[in-house]
Amino acid sequence: GESVGLHLPTLSVQEGDNSIINCAYSNSASDYFIWYKQESGKGPQFIIDIRSNMDKRQGQRVTVLLNKTVKHLSLQIAATQPGDSAVYFCAENIAGSGGSNYKLTFGKGTLLTVNP
């Protein structure tokens, strides 16, 4: 299943399935993107990042895809586990903006629920 972060903020999958979480970012000048995981009662935790000169980056069980043409970002989680249940946020940044390169702009988020 798929979820668009802004319009379909929930995604429910079975344990062991692959999950795809989508995000439409807003600023065409953004050149650095991060996915965060936020569990209930905790702060956001870094998952994976990607720069705009790449269209794909893989981590452990996670893959981020970037389509700059349509300003779309996705997070793929392989073999989803109950511990993956959380809200997932994409964040964008203009890394080359000199003095303001610290600013992150977060999307609304998608709630992922993994059923055992």
Next chain:
Amino acid sequence: GAGVSQSPRYKVAKRGQDVALRCDPISGHVSLFWYQQALGQGPEFLTYFQNEAQLDKSGLPSDRFFAERPEGSVSTLKIQRTQQEDSAVYLCASSPRDRLLSPPPKTQYFGPGTRLLVL
């Protein structure tokens, strides 16, 4: 190892009351950020400190919001005359990098947040 800590974890305030939220960043981290996260939303940038200097406060929603980091470590976010719309989770993050170094901002480590409810 100690991460970013925030206190209190929960705060209930009556409308009009002043509140102070504390952030203890990771020791030695140069940069400190405050974010506001409304229910069901992503965090929104409030302000940024590099050591004790507040370099950016463009995200503070009104002059009722004030942040300080006088000794370049612990920071306090103060909200005066709280309003119901101030109800949110306030997140603090710290980073070992200063703004002039190459990112990535992934090195922002977040605390657990303070959940503020204004009645």
